Amino acid sequence: MAKIIPFKAVRPARDKVALVPSRSYDEYTPAELASQLDYNPFSFLHVLNPAYVNQLKISTATRFKAVRTRYEEFKDEQVLQKETQPVFYLYEIQSRSRIFTGIIAGTAIDDYKNNVIKKHEDTLPYRVEYFKDYLHQTGFNTEPVLVTYPEDTDLESWITAKKHKRPLYLFSSLNRDKHTLWRIKDEEDIRWLQEKFEAMESLYIADGHHRSASAEMLYEEDKPSGNENLNYFMSFLISENDLKIYEYNRIIHDLNGLSKEQFLKALSSDFTIENKGQQLWKPEAKFQFGMYLDGEFYALYLKETSFNSVFEALDAQILYEKVLHPLLGITDLRNDSRIEYIPGSKPVTVIKQMVDEGEYEVGFTLFPASIEEIKHLADNNLIMPPKSTYIEPKIRSGLVVYEI
Incomplete structure (x- = not known):
């Protein structure tokens, strides 16, 4: 009540x-x-x-x-x-x-x-x-x-x-x-x-x-x-x-010492990678991630999509567990100065421009969380990763x- x-x-x-x-x-x-x-x-x-x-x-x-x-x-x-x-x-x-x-x-x-x-x-x-x-x-x-x-x-x-x-x-x-x-x-x-x-x-x-x-x-x-x-x-x-639920996209200052080739190879263990060239591509469904790197857009399709919980299946958590933490060395999503967040209400060209200007090395776009995911986590006293939704x-x- x-x-x-x-x-x-x-x-x-x-x-x-x-x-x-x-x-x-x-x-x-x-x-x-x-x-x-x-x-x-x-x-x-x-x-x-x-x-x-x-x-x-x-x-x-x-x-x-x-x-x-x-x-x-x-x-x-x-x-x-x-x-x-x-x-x-x-x-x-x-x-x-x-x-x-x-x-x-x-x-x-x-x-x-x-x-x-x-x-x-x-x-x-x-x-x-x-x-x-x-x-x-x-x-x-x-x-x-x-x-x-x-x-x-x-x-x-x-x-x-x-x-x-x-x-x-x-x-x-x-x-x-x-x-x-x-x-x-x-x-x-x-x-x-x-x-x-x-x-x-x-x-x-x-x-x-x-x-x-x-x-x-x-x-x-x-x-x-x-x-x-x-x-x-x-x-x-x-x-x-x-409600209109947007994602928060991520841009990172550097590749944590990896070359572009090393980074793409590391990504390929968990994702099928498709080079989209100059196409302004954003994810169209869960378990898809967009990436802008070195002047080109990429589509990343997660290979394994079975998870034990709604929390583990959140795209923001997947990106953290598969990319941001193990490959880019980001542990604190709130306070690490190497990562910034762009609300999904802004066009993907904003990420492109910020990376092209040289201050950032790579940008990632996500598919928005659903209201069902949000409610399930709230009902079970679970907390979403920082900067998961822009509503x-x-x-x-x-x-x-x-x-x-």
């Missing part, structure tokens, strides 16, 4: 809604960031990076306090406004290729602790601690955890009907995505939604493992305060059929804020 709650969100004023929300801070190039901060006074980036104007180098604690101050200024200036009653939101993101629709709600820390909300990724303690401190000092979170639920035809029919109603917001962002937000404030709708999720045995975190872990840590530290908002964290709940949608900061 999963518990969700409506909450008194903070959101942009109607007349500024197209100007406030931003992508995640680290997704901007320096030039894009400067442009937004120089020419858009309403961008939420001013809250996230309040020291920009003076280019100050400040301590973490000072920065967090400045974020809180700028956030309160946005509210005082009515750039951001708070709901007068707890609500849910129905949110649609329409890109050039896909439409994502889900529900923004508060999800229970107890469900996270009791494994009703299940995980498939490990977390880094320092990142969890850092974001916990951020939440504690700033008092808000604007990046919902992406949580998926099993397909539910009644819920999909309800969503379809609600999308015919007049929205609260309808705007386009600079990347040409269209965003539509409906406010769900009717008590009957709220009760019906809560009952639907109470009937679900499990929910699954698709993206946001560090954010949810930080929310739990903050709850454990601050629960004596009696703040009820600590009992929940903001989530974007979306049907598992609506969309990505939610914009500053559109809906959960105050703690």
Whole structure:
């Protein structure tokens, strides 16, 4: 049984809604960031990076306090406004290729602790601690955890009907995505939604493992305060059929002392190798791997495809066990400086360019993991290898804020 709650969100004023929300801070190039901060006074980036104007180098604690101050200024200036009653939101993101629709709600820390909300990724303690401190000092979170639920035809029919109603917001962002937000404030709708999720045995975190872990840590530290908002964290709940799961591809700086010929020969013991020349080839099924090396693309077909577990059969784990570790000498996928990761949402030409420029020696492309693989691992308390999935949608900061 999963518990969700409506909450008194903070959101942009109607007349500024197209100007406030931003992508995640680290997704901007320096030039894009400067442009937004120089020419858009309403961008939420001013809250996230309040020291920009003076280019100050400040301590973490000072920065967090400045974020809180700028956030309160946005509210005082009515750039951001708070709901007068707890609500849910129905949110649609329409890109050039896909439409994502889900529900923004508060999800229970107890469900996270009791494994009703299940995980498939490990977390880094320092990142969890850092974001916990951020939440504690700033008092808000604007990046919902992406949580998926099993397909539910009644819920999909309800969503379809609600999308015919007049929205609260309808705007386009600079990347040409269209965003539509409906406010769900009717008590009957709220009760019906809560009952639907109470009937679900499990929910699954698709993206946001560090954010949810930080929310739990903050709850454990601050629960004596009696703040009820600590009992929940903001989530974007979306049907598992609506997720877009990409792979994370890998690029490596060197061949670990091997020549090209030695490396190809070593690969041939586990893979059938097909030279694709200049064809921009990517895997078309499980147990296939693409490789770009010395100006040419290769298809690698795994010879032995029988495994004892779903974990061992993950393409990311196979690449590690057959190539990255034994041949290229990479043991720590998180921290080894010789490996970098490229989300599968980017074209394979990005990998080609990075290798051609000479900083990297070889690139590998993978076939994306399936939702069934992700759920199986989560159900069995197993963790995927680092950087196994890149999952969309990505939610914009500053559109809906959960105050703690």
